[in-house]
Amino acid sequence: MAQGERGTTPASSTPTAADLVRARDRLLGAGAGTRSAGPSGHRLGPSALREALADLHEFWLTAHAAQAGVGGRGEGVALLAVGGLGRRELVPFSDLDLVLVHDGRKSVEAVAERLWYPLWNSGVGLDHSVRTVGEALDVASHDLRTALGLLDARHMAGDAEVTVRLATAAREQWRTGVRKRLGGLSESVRQRWARSGEVAHWVEPDLKHGRGGLRDLAILDALALAQLIDRPGQEVRAAHTLLLDTRTELRRVARRPRDVLRPQDGDEIAGALGLADRFALARALSGAGRSIAYALDVALRATGATTPARKILGVLRRAPERRPLDEGVVLHGAEVALARDADPGRDPGLLLRVAAAAGRTGHPIAPSALTRLGESAPEPRAPWPAEVRQDLVALLGSGEGLTDVVEALDRTGLWARLFPEWGAVRDLPPRDAAHAWTVDRHLVRATAHAARLVTSVSRPDLLLIGALLHDLGKGRGQDHSVVGAALATQVGARLGLPEPDVATLSAMVRHHLLLPHTATRRDVTDESTVHRVVDTLGGDPVLLELLHALAEADSVATGPGVWTDWKARLITELVGQCRLAMAGVALPDPEPLDEAQLALAESAAAAGKPDIRVDTVDRLATVTLVAEDLPGVLSRAAGVLALNSLEVHGATVGTHAGVAISAFSVTPRFGSMPDPALLREQFARAVSGSLPLAEKLAAKERDYGGRAEDAPEPKVLWFDHEAGGPDSASVVMELRCADRIGLLHLVADALERSGVDVLWARVATLGGSAVDSFCFAAGTAPGWRRAVEVAVLDAAR
Known part of the structure; x- marks a missing residue:
């Protein structure tokens, strides 16, 4: 001194x-x-x-x-x-x-x-x-x-x-x-994060205790001192200096011990640090917090702190198991990794398959996999192939697992390779006091919450993509809804969506504030208010239900207290009035069978035995299975496909010449298409009852990771084909639920056990969600519809 x-x-x-x-x-x-x-x-x-x-x-x-x-x-x-x-x-x-x-x-x-x-x-x-x-x-x-x-x-x-x-x-x-203390260390870190939140993305970050804060730097230094990891690099050290300088200035301004930075203190502190304003400071702190949090995540995984200790047999320790998750993707120990023969440079869909597997299973992506993908994974060529777009939707539908996956991809530059537009909102602090998160984290959180609402809409893929993009226009100095709609059109076309879907996606972003603003500022029972909304949406009931779900996801992801029962009730009432004005929703229709499928049915009828036909273009195949029109054919056909790791993206079902025809659009989860002769043999055994499908599919689902605990609750909708009430000549039942191994087999089996004769079916798998429609004759017994619904919902859970 x-x-x-x-x-x-x-x-x-x-x-x-x-x-x-x-x-x-x-x-x-x-x-x-x-x-x-x-x-x-x-x-x-x-x-x-x-x-x-x-x-x-x-x-x-x-x-x-x-x-x-x-x-x-x-x-x-x-x-x-x-x-x-x-x-x-x-x-x-x-x-x-x-x-x-x-x-x-x-x-x-x-x-x-x-x-x-x-x-x-x-x-x-x-x-x-x-x-x-x-x-x-x-x-x-x-x-x-x-x-x-x-x-x-x-x-x-x-x-x-x-x-x-x-x-x-x-x-x-x-x-x-230290190795004996790693489990306790990891647990104490996560408990502190749960109490204090994050430095990155938070509007009021705790610079010391938050995730990515100064306490985490002390943990990194302690692990380095124990020689379990290398000393933190220059990026982390620069983040350390920024956090420490900000904390110093915060306490100098507050004149008391404070570690939570409030927006009202930001301008003075930013000036002391040579930054333009509180928004520049907030963006810099968010980037610093992300660097430290990511470094500690990787360190805890590298040291085994997040992995239960493996049992040791004698003096030998078993190598981590490598379990297939998708084509070119394996679970190696507790991390999602690349298969040994995977080639990121020649497989444009591998990046998203890895990300989707990580989101679905909740396991992090291995740093080595991120490095290889960063070095050689190409940006998918526009328009994206349908299977790559499916993997994107599956990732977006993974719920809470999405946040860590996007963070890992963004930290390594891979997210920007998929969405170049993301740079404008990365670490962007909000201008609205109601927002508790940076814009990029708000978008990810809104998408994660939208994953819980996919059963409330007929187009879960558009809901998830729209949730991810709805505020993408912020940070550009113009009306973010208008700018965002143009960006959504650009992104939708690049993703390979059909033009009508691109238009719907753009309208979602343009009007994502329409329902909450109208419901909370106008009389929702006023006819002029209802018609104003209907006219704005062009009378489109699909867009209306998408905006309804997006309004909830957006509000929940904004901050505490933004989505209230009062707001939910007003919006629901407004949507109900608009639905009446739009005069209902169009019924799903069957898709026609082509001449080749009809010819296959006639050949099977003449031969008196089941048959199949496989038509393949790249990895996408159409598998047509035909057999005598008896109960159980649809469920057994679907079960054989699931048993062979074929992912169903669509299906049509019909009858011809006394033969049931089931045509499925599929892609193999792993490798190439199975031998048609094997499929024919298994289908014949399934039809005869000698193949134990239920037992084998249950084991396969366990191997694949089981069902997600936070999957959205399945939902059933009914449509009457003819006028005259609920017991008309035929009905269409639409099931909306999370996709899973053998889902179509289980649902079809539930219908068949309920005595339902499926006249036609239309199956759509949209990422991780299924929207399946089944047409069958209406029952006459009291409560028949409820009995069928319960059986189907039980099968889908």
């Missing part, structure tokens, strides 16, 4: 705690209208201020420790600093973390009282302990916070040999015992 900073204290006397507080206040500019200044009156930058505060407190503690009786070399007593002072990262108004270490002498309690009392009396925050070296190590052995703190221990006063002994032993104890 410079001589001029000691105030009026005579050089021959020991400075008091009051002197310490006055000198600290001078550094912080405590007087009204003053700025934090050094001895020459110039304002100290955040780094220089921390250095000055560390020097000031170290000088005072050294002098006061001698007066309190902390002896020198050979006396067996030492004063150590841990925490911010130990690291010389002392920010304004930090507590002093001090440890008085001794060799067991009884007089140490009196020394401690003389040390601590002046600090307590002056109001300086103090976290203190008095221990022998053995006691300190014992506490550290079972208290994680103490163990991490001792890694920063630095000598302040007294017998330096005691300090060296404790610091050396604490570091060695950490290195040798």
